[in-house]
Every structure is written in structure tokens, then in C-alpha cells.
Amino acid sequence: MSQRRTTAAQQFYGRWARLYDFLASAAPGLTKLRGRVADQLGLEPGDTVVEMGCGTGANFSHLRERVGSDGTVIGVDFTRGMLERARWRIEREGWDNVHLVQADAAAFEPRKEVDAVLATFVVGMLDDPYTTVGYWLDGISPGGGLALLDAGQSTHPYSWAVNQAFRGLVVASTPGRGKNFEEPPWSVLDERVEEARRALSERAVETNDSEHALGVIRITGGRLAE
Numbered sequence: 001m002s003q004r005r006t007t008a009a010q011q012f013y014g015r016w017a018r019l020y021d022f023l024a025s026a027a028p029g030l031t032k033l034r035g036r037v038a039d040q041l042g043l044e045p046g047d048t049v050v051e052m053g054c055g056t057g058a059n060f061s062h063l064r065e066r067v068g069s070d071g072t073v074i075g076v077d078f079t080r081g082m083l084e085r086a087r088w089r090i091e092r093e094g095w096d097n098v099h100l101v102q103a104d105a106a107a108f109e110p111r112k113e114v115d116a117v118l119a120t121f122v123v124g125m126l127d128d129p130y131t132t133v134g135y136w137l138d139g140i141s142p143g144g145g146l147a148l149l150d151a152g153q154s155t156h157p158y159s160w161a162v163n164q165a166f167r168g169l170v171v172a173s174t175p176g177r178g179k180n181f182e183e184p185p186w187s188v189l190d191e192r193v194e195e196a197r198r199a200l201s202e203r204a205v206e207t208n209d210s211e212h213a214l215g216v217i218r219i220t221g222g223r224l225a226e
């Protein structure tokens, strides 16, 4: 990501971390979808899972539930304010096997073997999601899983109103001063999510796609060969 875009994203998410955390944790239906995408990872007790762009840690309870107290959850994010909120959650819950790293997810090198990678509402922010998802897959052990959860424009019939609301939400939640976009941000988002999904489906032996919330939310999970 260019330095200017990185700084804009960090400032934006840093400023809104608390509000984001409230929406990310309390939005109706989202908790269930977070559980569903975690299911796609095929985690077992004792596993190590990395969450790229973990934000305030809204997925941690789902991941920790699956890897158990002997497993490890590593949350990676480049925004300090989001990580501070994630740290608050970890301390509140007393989780000693959930670790945070402030780093660029596109270049993060885990220090131990990784069984699975999760990214929710993140690949749409990457400059080159195809390459980055490929890089994440390179770091996963044979037989491991990767899962993505993202929002995008619905292709369902009669989805005009839903897509209008979605576009408004994308503009409101896109970092950047003045909001003079060269390309509509919802189209950029759709393209990036598609590229990320393509990278996963090309490498995985088994993929699973599903749509939720009138087609606005997409979950894609895949597993690598043993």
C-alpha cells in the first residue's frame, strides 16, 4: 500500500476504533457470520491461526474457541488504535494465548508454523490482494485453511436499494480526505475481493463460497493440499 494510503487508513481506523469496535461486535447477524467464517478454517485444538487486519479483535473469541487454550491466535494489524482496543479485549477476557503484532499484513512473516489464516473486511483495503493472498497461502502448513469474509455489491435480483445503501456505507467507511475518488470505491472493493477469492480458489484443493445478508456478505474458505 502506498505510504499516503497507509497513513490515511491508520488515521481513519485509529480515530474510529471504539465506534468501529461497537459496530463490529454488536451489529445484528455479524457475530453469527464471524462464527461461520471461522468454521471454514478447519481449526483443531492446539492449532495456530493468524488473523490479518484483526482490528479490534471481534473474531478472537471465535478463533480461541476453536484452537482452545493450547492453541495460539496471532492478530496482525497496522493501526495502533485498533490494536489498543484489541489489547483491551484480550485483557478483559484474560486470554494468554492471543498475541498482537503491529505490522503490514501484506509482508507479515510469522515466527512459527501457521495452520490457518483469516481475514475479514480486509482484502478490499489491499493494493494487490491477489499477490498478498498468495503470500499468506505460502505461509500456511500443508492441509491448512484460509478464509475470507467481505462485503460487496449484491448480484441478487431486486438488489438496487440494498446496493445503494451499501455504496453509502462504503463511502462513509473509506479512509481518505475530501473523498474525491478516481474510481467508485464500491467498484474498487468488489474488484479486490474478487482478486483475493481468485488467488484462493487457484491454490486451494477445496473451496467453499457462500453469500449472506441479501448477497452483500461473501464468505470464501479454502484448504491447501496435505
Ligand SMILES: C[S@@+](CC[C@H](N)C(=O)[O-])C[C@H]1O[C@@H](n2cnc3c(N)ncnc32)[C@H](O)[C@@H]1O
Pocket: 001, 009, 010, 013, 024, 052, 053, 054, 055, 056, 057, 058, 059, 076, 077, 078, 079, 082, 103, 104, 105, 106, 119, 120, 121, 122, 125, 126
Ligand atoms: C474494516 S477493519 C476490519 C477489522 C476486523 N478484521 C473485523 O472484521 O472487524 C480493517 C482493518 O484492517 C487493517 N488493515 C488494513 N490493511 C492492512 C494492512 N495492509 N496491514 C495490516 N492491517 C491492515 C486496518 O487497520 C483495520 O483495522
